[in-house]
Amino acid sequence: MASFRKRFGDETLREINEMLFAPEKKLLYIRRNLGYIDNLMKNYDKLSPKQKAELDTIRELYKQQKKMIDNRTHTVEDRIVSISQLHVRPIA
Numbered sequence: 496m497a498s499f500r501k502r503f504g505d506e507t508l509r510e511i512n513e514m515l516f517a518p519e520k521k522l523l524y525i526r527r528n529l530g531y532i533d534n535l536m537k538n539y540d541k542l543s544p545k546q547k548a549e550l551d552t553i554r555e556l557y558k559q560q561k562k563m564i565d566n567r568t569h570t571v572e573d574r575i576v577s578i579s580q581l582h583v584r585p586i587a
Contacts, residue, residue, distance in 0.1 A: 518564055525557050552578050 532550065536542070542550065552575060559571045575581065 518560070522557065522561055522564065525553075529554065529557065549578055552581060 556575045556578065559574055563569065563571050
């Protein structure tokens with residue numbers, strides 16, 4: 496690691512670490528925001544059916560992304576590609 500620092504510098508090492516851990520950080524933000532939404536939903540249950548469906552889709556998308564990161568894979572069964580178009584699936 497010391498030779499890498501000599502060659503590229505500490506700043507590059509920080510950038511690489513940020514790129515490697517960016518997906519995990521994004522998932523933490525999504526989990527936090529879903530928690531906020533759950534707390535708001537306890538007091539105000541005024542989502543339209545479309546909004547409820549999209550929220551359920553986002554929850555499922557979060558589960559799929561977490562599963563891929565935890566298992567260090569790039570695939571998951573029935574992966575969601577589009578929040579608004581659930582019928583769209585990746586080409587195998």
